Amino acid sequence: MLKIDSKDCMIAMTDFTAWSLEIQRRTEQTLDHLLPPTNIAPERLHDAMRYAVLGGGKRVRALLAHAAGALCAADANKLDIAASAVEMIHAYSLVHDDMPCMDDDDLRRGKPSCHKQYDDATALLVGDALQTLAFQTLATAEQRLDFTAEQQLKMLSTLAIASGSRGMAGGQAIDLASVGKELTQLELEYMHIHKTGALIRASALLGAYCAEQEDLAKIAAIHQYSEAIGLAFQVVDDILDTEADTATLGKTAGKDADSNKPTYVTILGITRAKALANELHENALAALQPFGDEASRLRQLALFIMQRSF
Amino acid sequence: MLKIDSKDCMIAMTDFTAWSLEIQRRTEQTLDHLLPPTNIAPERLHDAMRYAVLGGGKRVRALLAHAAGALCAADANKLDIAASAVEMIHAYSLVHDDMPCMDDDDLRRGKPSCHKQYDDATALLVGDALQTLAFQTLATAEQRLDFTAEQQLKMLSTLAIASGSRGMAGGQAIDLASVGKELTQLELEYMHIHKTGALIRASALLGAYCAEQEDLAKIAAIHQYSEAIGLAFQVVDDILDTEADTATLGKTAGKDADSNKPTYVTILGITRAKALANELHENALAALQPFGDEASRLRQLALFIMQRSF
Numbered sequence: 001m002l003k004i005d006s007k008d009c010m011i012a013m014t015d016f017t018a019w020s021l022e023i024q025r026r027t028e029q030t031l032d033h034l035l036p037p038t039n040i041a042p043e044r045l046h047d048a049m050r051y052a053v054l055g056g057g058k059r060v061r062a063l064l065a066h067a068a069g070a071l072c073a074a075d076a077n078k079l080d081i082a083a084s085a086v087e088m089i090h091a092y093s094l095v096h097d098d099m100p101c102m103d104d105d106d107l108r109r110g111k112p113s114c115h116k117q118y119d120d121a122t123a124l125l126v127g128d129a130l131q132t133l134a135f136q137t138l139a140t141a142e143q144r145l146d147f148t149a150e151q152q153l154k155m156l157s158t159l160a161i162a163s164g165s166r167g168m169a170g171g172q173a174i175d176l177a178s179v180g181k182e183l184t185q186l187e188l189e190y191m192h193i194h195k196t197g198a199l200i201r202a203s204a205l206l207g208a209y210c211a212e213q214e215d216l217a218k219i220a221a222i223h224q225y226s227e228a229i230g231l232a233f234q235v236v237d238d239i240l241d242t243e244a245d246t247a248t249l250g251k252t253a254g255k256d257a258d259s260n261k262p263t264y265v266t267i268l269g270i271t272r273a274k275a276l277a278n279e280l281h282e283n284a285l286a287a288l289q290p291f292g293d294e295a296s297r298l299r300q301l302a303l304f305i306m307q308r309s310f
Numbered sequence: 311m312l313k314i315d316s317k318d319c320m321i322a323m324t325d326f327t328a329w330s331l332e333i334q335r336r337t338e339q340t341l342d343h344l345l346p347p348t349n350i351a352p353e354r355l356h357d358a359m360r361y362a363v364l365g366g367g368k369r370v371r372a373l374l375a376h377a378a379g380a381l382c383a384a385d386a387n388k389l390d391i392a393a394s395a396v397e398m399i400h401a402y403s404l405v406h407d408d409m410p411c412m413d414d415d416d417l418r419r420g421k422p423s424c425h426k427q428y429d430d431a432t433a434l435l436v437g438d439a440l441q442t443l444a445f446q447t448l449a450t451a452e453q454r455l456d457f458t459a460e461q462q463l464k465m466l467s468t469l470a471i472a473s474g475s476r477g478m479a480g481g482q483a484i485d486l487a488s489v490g491k492e493l494t495q496l497e498l499e500y501m502h503i504h505k506t507g508a509l510i511r512a513s514a515l516l517g518a519y520c521a522e523q524e525d526l527a528k529i530a531a532i533h534q535y536s537e538a539i540g541l542a543f544q545v546v547d548d549i550l551d552t553e554a555d556t557a558t559l560g561k562t563a564g565k566d567a568d569s570n571k572p573t574y575v576t577i578l579g580i581t582r583a584k585a586l587a588n589e590l591h592e593n594a595l596a597a598l599q600p601f602g603d604e605a606s607r608l609r610q611l612a613l614f615i616m617q618r619s620f
Contacts, residue, residue, distance in 0.1 A: 036475055045475055045483040096438060101409075101430035120411035124434070125483050128406060128441065129475040135445045136470035139463055149459035153449055156466060160446035165346055165355050165439040173355040173435050 013307075016300035020063055027062040027087060028054060030080040034088075034137055048118045048126045049133075053091045056109035060233070060305065061086040061203035067297035068207035068222050071288075072215060081141045082155060082206035085134045089163050089199060092130035095123050097172065134159065147210075154209045162202035171195025175261070183262040189231065196237075197230035217290070224287035225298060232280035233305050238263035239273055240308060281306050323617075326610035330373055337372040337397060338364060340390040344398075344447055358428045358436045359443075363401045366419035370543070370615065371396040371513035377607035378517035378532050381598075382525060391451045392465060392516035395444045399473050399509060402440035405433050407482065444469065457520075464519045472512035481505025485571070493572040499541065506547075507540035527600070534597035535608060542590035543615050548573035549583055550618060591616050 031053055036046045062083035069079040098105040098113035099120060106116050115123035138156045141147045161167060171194030178191060204226040208219050242265045264273040284302045288295040341363055346356045372393035379389040408415040408423035409430060416426050425433035448466045451457045471477060481504025488501060514536040518529050552575045574583040594612045598605040 040476075042475065042480045042483040042487070044487065045480060049475060092438075096434055099411075099434065101434060121486050122483070124406055124409065124411060125475075125479050125486075127438070128402075129479040131438065131441055132470050132474035132479065136467060136474060139466035139470055142463075149463050152463055153452075153459050156449035157446060160442050160449055164442035164446060165352065165359060165435075166350075169435050169439040169442065170352045170355060173352040173432070176431050176435075177352070177354065 013300065013303065016297070016304060019297065019300075020304070023063055023066045023083070024059045026076070026080055027059050027083050030084045031087060034084055034133065044118070045122065045125055045129065048114060048122050049130055051117060052095045052114045052126050053088065053130065056111070057087075057091075059083075059087060060301075061090050061200065063301055063304075064200060064203040064226065064229075065207035065210075067301045068204035068226070069210050070207075070297045071222065071291060071294050072208045072211035072218050073294070074207060074210035074212075075145070078141075078145050078147065078210040079207055081137060081145065081147075082210050083203075085137045085155070085159060086199065086203040086206060088130050088134035088137065089159065089168070092127040092134070093163075093168055093172070093199075095130070096127040099123055102172070102176070131163070151209055155206050158202050158205050158209065162198040167194055167198035167202075168196075171198065178262060180260045181262065183267065185264075185267055188262055188264065188267060192231060192234040193227075196234050197227065200230035200233060201226040221287045221291065221295075222298075225284045225302075228280045228283035228287065229302050229305060232277050232284065232302075235264045235273055235277040235280065236305060236308055238265045239270065239277070241265075242270065277306060323610065323613065326607070326614060329607065329610075330369075330614070333373055333376045333393070334369045336386070336390055337369050337393050340394045341397060344394055344443065354428070355432065355435055355439065358424060358432050359440055361427060362405045362424045362436050363398065363440065366421070367397075367401075369393075369397060370611075371400050371510065373611055373614075374510060374513040374536065374539075375517035375520075377611045378514035378536070379520050380517075380607045381532065381601060381604050382518045382521035382528050383604070384517060384520035384522075385455070388451075388455050388457065388520040389517055391447060391455065391457075392520050393513075395447045395465070395469060396509065396513040396516060398440045398444035398447065399469065399478070402437040402444070403473075403478055403482070403509075405440070406437040409433055412482075412486070441473070461519055465516050468512050468515050468519065472508040477504055477508035477512075478506075481508065488572060490570050491572065493577065495574075495577055498572055498574065498577060502541060502544040503537075506544050507537065510540035510543060511536040531597045531601065531605075532608075535594045535612075538590045538593035538597065539612050539615060542587050542594065542612075545574045545583055545587040545590065546615060546618055548575050549580065549587070551575075552580065587616060 035050050035053060038047045038050065040046060065083040065086060066076070066079050069076070069082070094108060095114045097103050098108055099115050105113055107113060111117070113123075114126055118126075135156060138152055138159065141152055142149070163169065165173070171191055174191045175195055178187070183191070201223065204222045205219070208214075208222050241263065264276065268276065281302055285299060288298055345360050345363060348357045348360065350356060375393040375396060376386070376389045379386070379392070404418060405424045407413050408418055409425050415423055417423060421427070423433075424436055428436075445466060448462055448469065451462055452459065473479065475483070481501055484501045485505055488497070493501070511533065514532045515529070518524075518532050551573065574586065578586060591612055595609060598608055
């Protein structure tokens, strides 16, 4: 377990809480602005898109974009665009993952999932249109802010590669194929690096790419940090799925174990899973070691991700 | 009915057939190159993506990109990239539209539709990953060819706007909401302008944007042409759905009428529907009137779209 002075830690986390609330507020406001209004046709689709995106979630990916952006001294208004795009991709993936032909989950963020609140066809189109809107947001970002075309292209290609068949969507396919199978820790890691890790890394990188100047040492650190923290996030998720109840999670607890999906807890046991999470946390912090206060948001965010569970 | 000298027409169409076969071959080859190989994980997803995209279809959108590109003297290798991106978006929309929660169609291009050949979850991910790959292709196009970043962004934003909730996905939502309803011709037109028209127009525009220099008069003509031909395409589709059999169509005939969907034939009757298709054809040709031989591919393509049915 990492040794962190508890008083320093408390002060840091109070400051982090205020910061994260502010980022969540900004992200919500930007998304509200970018999503089509419900008085424009097709009204029901737009209503469902807003239902799926707004008013919930910890916005971990938006926090990551902003924290990585802070390390690179990027403009906060630009970071809002990057953060909104990754949150749209995340929201689309949740809507499709919850559908009956995938994980068949009725609950999301404490509310009926999109296909339960609307219908399957609408949920399918909501996911499709949210993915498109994420790319549209980045492709038209210069109309709002002073991005260079090269910056936009870098964000677009990074987000696309992270979301596609060699990233998030591919990870979901591997996840589906693994139901009922015995996986090794390596195979499980491979699945998660794609299913959740790729988008988490892209979130941090998009934040870095919002900066005026590219600092290769910082980008390398963000790579290492976000790979470690992306995997830690998933290990913590598996621990939460075992230990927390449905009310706390806002989604159906024990779902993965019930559906016979391999998790870090089923493969390693709870004690070794927690030790792995701590080890990944240390790796993430090690990547930030060369940097001072400018990396403090990333350090706090790592701690926040760890403290979700224990 | 348009008066076209039948001998001239035959020569033109023989030339067009050779050209379109060549574009289809190039498009197939480019798509084959851009799609992930089946020996890379996740293998089954990549296999299904290739199944959904390769080896079929008239590639009308690729032909449009190349024909509009010919008007603007764009490089054919660049046009292959634009054509492949729009064909990927089209293929993703077919995979999702065929799913049980949407149109529930078992047959596509004379083969089992993607969810019948694989399964619903795979088909969902295939559509998702194909959409992503379309944007990835445009965002990374400069790695293959000498695109400017501004050209790429223009193609990306045009394709995204045409595909999203105010374009293709929105049109599909309006279509679903219209089942069992009596629509006016105006309401039906509104639906089709979004559902199929937006992507058809984007296909032609992406072709134009591949050119070194933007010619505003030509782009305005391509706008007018592609709006007319996009709608004509749909009217012809409705006529085909009534008159052709399943073997000819490669998809289930009479499906729209059976599922109580409004079509141009149910609203106007077959005679007036054919007259409307001819009128739209004339509008498309009128847009090309200021241009000479450089517009001949677009003229031939308009005729080809009309001749699909009668």
